[in-house]
Amino acid sequence: MVRTIPEKENLSIEFKSDIEGFNENDLVAEIVGMTNTEGGYLYLGVEDDGSITGLSEKHRDPIGLMALVANKTVPSVAVRAEILEETGNEVMQIAIPMSRTIVATSDGKIQRRRLKADGTPENVPMYPFEIPNRLSTLNMLDFSAQILEGATIDDLDERERVRLRNIIRYRKGDNSLLELNDMELDKALRIVTEDSSGIHPTVTGMLLIGKEERLEELMPTAKAMFQVLEGTKIRKNEQLSKPLLATFELFEEYIKAWNPEREMEYGLFRVPIPEFSEAALREGLVNAFCHRDYTILQSVRVAIEDEGLTISSPGGFVEGVNIKNLLTVEPHGRNQTLADALKRIGLAEKTGRGIDRIFEGSIVYGRPLPDYSESTSTYVKLFIQRAEPDLQFTKMISNEENRLGRSLPINSLLILSCLQSHRRLDINSISNVVNISESRTKQNIEKLVEAGLVEAVGSNRSREYILSAKVYKEQDNVVGYIRQTGIDSLKYEELIVELATRQNGFVSRENVVDLLNVTQPQAYRLLKKLVKKERLEMVGAGRKARYRLIK
Structure with a gap:
């Protein structure tokens, strides 16, 4: 008989022995820890090593257990409990939903769940300073909109405000902001907020234009690191505690110095192609600073190495965002006030789709897609691989965009990149590779077929898609085309x-x-x-x- 109960514990699976009757208060605390993290399943009657030893007499009532949990949690957690039979023993399976708020036991204990160094899970207290982080991840709290405790108007740096105005002017931000006086500008961008006791800087305000020494004192989490490594040799290693606008400009200068270009002939012109797309790097930096978790004492890290460029930021993806839906999920972030300010001053993509620019920056040069696979629940890690550009593919994209008079949509670019690397795939396979629904994949492919960039081979259920003969011809690869047609x-x-x-x-x-x-x-x-x-x-x-x- 196939075992239905998991073999091992993880962040969303917990085993509890019930040989001696597991303590009910401890059981409720375990459930609170799980609901305050990812939810999951708790199996009562299973040992830590996965062996099944069964239920005690006092825990054979699923309805009574569900009522117990509801009565001993605040707000009440509605779990589902049922008895399973495995290897001749009964086990209580408790399905625990992930809470959309912070849950405590009825006696005031707030728990969360984490993985230890050996990969096994444990429940630990959720401390007061961690609560804003959790609410922010659930989009229940905008940490960047909060008044920064201990900060005063005098902690805002006039020189940084001048920098802010220059960025609006040169980055084509919201020009109406330039017509405002300083206080009006600060209120418009929510750099300050007003309450009954007066006007105070917000977290966003101090991050954008706060004095460096006060920012380091009041927000020690707002640090950034830039590194350049060649093999094992460290060529540059600098840690900053400057306000974001100054840090952002400094990082752009650093990256430019380590981002060589090559030239591509395009008609009568020679077009420069950087090692890393400048637009993609800019959006990567903005995302790292804008969506990081400022309650965690870690730095945003930018590292240029032999293999490529890495941008990592503290705090995992916010609730509802994962690696598979990065390009399709509705735009939302952890620090909405900060994000809105960066959009208005011209640093961030105004549509909230900066992630599209990150992927576009690799695709248009025929390079591997940006990689987020090493991201975890505690940080987001973007890796952009060093790779030679595919000049013929780049020319094909440029020709089509010139014909259209606009940029190709990101989904079309993803499909072309997919067919460039995989050569020949059916609709289902393309959908899985690019993480777009089959219906949207089909719609985009039909448009690419009409444009003469993609063609079908085979028929009905065996139909697959390849780059068109025109594309292969432009790439001087007729043999490759014929080979792909079967x-x-x-x-x-x-x-x-x-x-x-x-x-x-x-x-x-x-x-x-x-x-x-x-x-x-x-x-x-x-x-x-x-x-x-x-x-x-x-x-x-x-x-x-x-x-x-x-x-």
Whole structure:
């Protein structure tokens, strides 16, 4: 019989022994810890090592247990409990929802769940300073809008306000802000807020234009680090506690110094192609500073290494965001007031879709997609790989965008990038690779087919998609196109004829070897058959002979 109960504990799976009757208050505390984290399942009657030992007599009532939990949690947690039978023993499975607020036991104990160094889970207290972090992650609290305790108007730096105005002017921010006096500007961007005791700087205000020494004193979490490593050698290692605008400009300067360019010929022009897209890096930096968790005593880290560039920021993805839906989820972040200010002054993408620019920055140069796979529940990590640009792919994208007079949508770019790297896929496979629904994938592919960038091969259920013949031709890769349209030993002769047709009526023995992955003698025999059938005629002699298509 297949075991239905998990073998091991993790953040959302907990085992509790019930041989001696597990204490009910401790059980409620465990449930509180789980509901304050990710929710999950608690199995009563299972040992820590996963062995099933069964329920005690006092815990054989699922309805009574659900009532117990509801009565001993504030606000009440509605769990679902049922008895399962495994290996001849009964186990209580308790399904615990993830709470949308902070839950405590009825005697005031607030718990959360975490993983220890060895990967096993444990319940620990949720301390007061962690509560804003949790509420912020659940989008129940905007930490950046709060008054910063201990800060006064005198802690705002006039020089940073001048910098802010310059950024609005040169980054094409909201020009109406430039018409405001300083106090009006501060209120418009919620740099300050007013209550019954007067006007006070907010967290956003101190982060943007606070004096460095006061920011370091009042918000020691607002630090950033820039590193350059070549092999094991550290070329640059600097930690800053400056306000965000100053830090942002400084990091842009640092990155520019370590971001070499190469040139691509495009018509009569030579177009510079940077190692890392400047627009993508700018959005990556904005996201790191804007959506980080400022209650965690860690730094935003930017590191340029041999393999590529990494931007990591404290705090995992906010509730509802994960690696698979990054490009499709509705825009929302951890620090909405800070995000709104950065949009209005021109640093952040006004639509809230800065993530699109990050992916676009790699795709348009034919490079691997940005990688968020090393992100965890405690930090978000963006990795942009160093890679040579695919110049022909870049030209294809540029030509199409020039024809349209606008940029290609991000979903179209993702599909083109997918077909460039995977060559030939069906709708379902493309949908899985690019994390777009099948219906939206199909809609975008149909538009790309109409534009002549993609074409279908096969029919009905076996239909797959490849980059079009036009794209392969522009990339000077006719052989690659023919190979993707399907190679079958019964079609060898037709494929050779098709290749000759696409090469101005000529084909060589080397062409056939490259096309069909056959040996020289095999290629010779195939060409000889086509000559005998009077579909080709040989021009020249020996190894330099070519074969001309007979029309």
